[in-house]
């Protein structure tokens with residue numbers, strides 16, 4: 426049986442980094458926001474308590490944090506003349522499932538794209554000549570530049586407390602950082618993580634050969650940090666269980682550690698976990714009835730989301 430839920434200004438489907446950031450921004454604007462997440466609720470201290478040994482069988486082998494292929498999967502084929510078949514076990518492609526999305530089990534390597542990545546077609550043509558790119562190659566410039574995105578990179582890095590050594594501060598090349606990166610408007614919020622013996626030795630050898638090694642920027646924090654939303658993160662203990670695992674230590678930046686405790690206190694935000702959006706109906710009759718907003722019908726843990734056109738346009 427379906428149940429009609431109260432009307433909202435914005436519906437967010439999926440609650441990973443993107444959903445969490447959008448929800449925080451839109452609720453700040455005063456909008457009523459609801460997020461639907463197909464997977465379960467997850468919180469840092471209760472789901473990944475640091476007092477427990479990390480469970481490798483559960484997370485590494487049985488893929489607890491990922492979508493179960495028997496729940497939902499994708500079809501795949503190697504060649505056009507093959508019949509696409511359902512993927513039954515994940516390889517390198519690991520779709521997430523649950524509050525926090527991929528931000529729970531990521532490594533938190535915090536790279537920015539290079540300025541040339543945003544203008545790849547122009548860059549390659551200028552560098553190698555107009556004949557370099559074959560006519561059927563679809564490479565394009567992005568239409569947005571590194572300089573336009575820099576304030577957003579900066580904001581995300583400060584949200585996460587990113588640890589690193591700047592290589593290019595407002596155009597000035599800095600010793601110890603990545604000399605090839607685009608100009609950043611300020612240093613990383615926290616210093617780079619301490620380098621283990623192997624990395625230190627490798628860095629020394631590389632420097633002696635004239636290369637410019639630098640520590641990888643990370644959302645695994647080198648020291649305690651309070652982010653602009655007031656969330657407090659702790660220094661990484663180098664436990665080694667980052668990728669495919671959650672961090673209960675509040676040391677790895679994730680939606681749970683950097684946004685959710687702040688967002689969940691807002692009265693204009695709500696989240697429904699274990700709720701998969703299975704269909705979005707654009708109901709043109711509804712368009713006449715409601716100038717904005719949307720109606721939701723909720724049956725068990727399956728959602729039929731009936732949104733009018735303006736909402737979809739704004740999403």
Ligand SMILES: Cc1cc2nc3c(=O)[nH]c(=O)nc-3n(C[C@H](O)[C@H](O)[C@H](O)COP(=O)(O)OP(=O)(O)OC[C@H]3O[C@@H](n4cnc5c(N)ncnc54)[C@H](O)[C@@H]3O)c2cc1C
Nearest residue numbers: 439441442443463522523526527528531532533534701702
């Ligand atoms: C193992 C791994 C390691 C990674 N490490 C790094 C790294 O170190 N650095 C880096 O920059 N990137 C890394 N990435 C990539 C990065 O984690 C993702 O690009 C990022 O988290 C994507 O965030 P998102 O919010 O856009 O999407 P997602 O995290 O995919 O969130 C989408 C959410 O929507 C939910 N959902 C989907 N469909 C529905 C539906 N119909 N109804 C309801 N909910 C739905 C999903 O369950 C999910 O929670 C890694 C990815 C993986 C898999």
Ligand code: SF4
Nearest residue numbers: 661662664665667672
């Ligand atoms: S303590 Fe450090 S290494 Fe361990 S999961 Fe957290 S961020 Fe990753």
